[in-house]
Amino acid sequence: MVVGLEVHVQLRTKAKIFAPEAVTFGERPNSFVSWVSLGYPGTLPVLNRACVEAAIRLALALECEVASEFFFSRKNYFYPDLPKGYQITQEAAPLARHGHILLRLPDGSRHRVGIERIQLEEDTGKSLHDQDPFDTLLDYNRAGIGLVEIVSEPDIRTPQQAMAYLAHIRRLVRFLGISDGNMEEGSLRCDANISVRPLSQKEFGTRVEIKNLNSISALGKALEYEYRRQVSLLEAGQRIERETRTWDGSQTVPLREKETADDYRYFPEPDLPPIRITAEWLAELQASLPELPDKLFDRLISEYGLSVEDAVLLTEDRPYADYFAALTDVGVKPKVAASWINGPIRAYLNEAAVSMEEFPLPPAQLAKLIQLVEDRRVSLSAAREKIFPYLVQHPTESPEEVAQKMDLFLLQDDGQLEAWIAEVLAENPDKVETYRKGKVGLLGFFVGQVVRRSGGKADPREVQRRLAEKLA
Ligand code: ADP
Ligand code: MG
Secondary structure, eight states, rough: OOOEEEEEEEOOOOOOOOOBBOSSSSSSSSSOTTTTTTTOOTTTOOOOOOHHHHHHHHHHHOOOOOSSSEEEEEEEEOTOTTTSSEEEEESSOOOOEEEEEEETTTTTEEEEEEEEEEEEEEOOOOEEEESSSOOOOOOOEETTEEEEEEEOOOOOOOOHHHHHHHHHHHHHHEEEEEEEOOOTTTTEEEEEEEEOOOOOOOOOOOEEEEEEEHHHHHHHHHHHHHHHHHHHHHHHOOOOOEEEEEEOOSSEEEEEEEOOOOHHHHHEEESHHHHOOHHHHHHHHHHHOOOOOHHHHHHHTTOOOOHHHHHHHHHHHHHHHHHHHHHHTTTOHHHHHHIIIIIIHHHHHHTTTTTGGGGGSOOOHHHHHHHHHHTTSOOOHHHIIIIIHHHSSTTTHHHHHHHTTTTTOOOOOHHHHHHHHHHHHHOHHHHHHHHTOOOOOGGHHHHHHHHHHHTTSHHHHHHHHHHHHHOO
């Protein structure tokens, strides 16, 4: 299998790339359109600097060579979602070239995928085929939103690598804050080019392009399907046709014959001057990059000693990394911070079906609760199971007062604790003997007895420590 991906990232800038109206999603159709986006005669595009900067930052994060000068081209074709009759895109002089991604695969191995080029262009309007029984309706709110197209080299060899590549780009655009990367809403879109060849063959086979892959798993399934289809055609002695197909959820079906570049009559956009990128501007943008997820991943392991599993989870999305940083900034130990985020917080998010961005409890509040545990004033289980769920619902209340109100402060009276331990041991002489003969599993039984006697006020860790000492 040989695969190259074309990924489109919709830029979350305030305004569109060549027109002043806002970038929106899910608003009333055609309420964010200007004469420019509708292609009225006499209107002229004005380039939005923020789109260029977002694209350059992404290019830098993908280790590309950024051009010192680039220009736009017109790609001419007729379709109702494109009222101008041409798309402003790039062809001969793309913004950036020759980058790469070093994929981290689920089995721990790495795989390098080259980036052929990165270009800036405008989005089209949206055809709505399912709103009216007879007609296709058009919504131009999307027309003219800035897009970055990332074209990979044909370096991908398995569906797993393709999925990891797409997940990598989604994570990256979110870390950079240039797009929400939401595939369901179309802010991240992917077309896959796939061909097959016998293992012994050097030259690539004829490629087929698959469109409408609207999730990472759809990409994996479509490649698997298309690979089998192409292999069985070749094995039956037939040829692969160069064509564009679409994924319908269970198979790839023909969409159209592939157009060639000649059909589009590309030529340089006369309404926009070439753009020069100075070394100072580039350096400024380079300096504005946040710590990228791969670098953070390595640092979480080497500097903080976190496990690979914890590091994977914390770098999965920007809000997790930000929350982790906020906790450690106020002094929470990295391992403790990771265990809270990847434990109770994730469990809560799953259950409540909300994203980390919407998690209501501010890190400073959680840090106070964690401090109560560190100071042995409440037990870890009380903090996780009782105080934490309450605080999530009442995020402004003080963790200390909540612990007080719920009567969860641990007993600080040593004498009382010693007395309960003595009682439990005195009441169970046979079990004490069995324990001393080697049945150390009984320790849990003794701890349970003491904690019960305390009405849950004794710190189980402390009780266990003392019991182990006494029974030794
Ligand atoms: P087009 O204009 O036809 O879409 P692009 O240059 O935009 O062409 O994209 C071509 C994509 O197809 C790239 O991602 C490239 O890596 C990939 N590709 C090129 N040749 C092959 C091949 N033989 N098999 C699979 N993918 C290929
Ligand atoms: Mg293309």
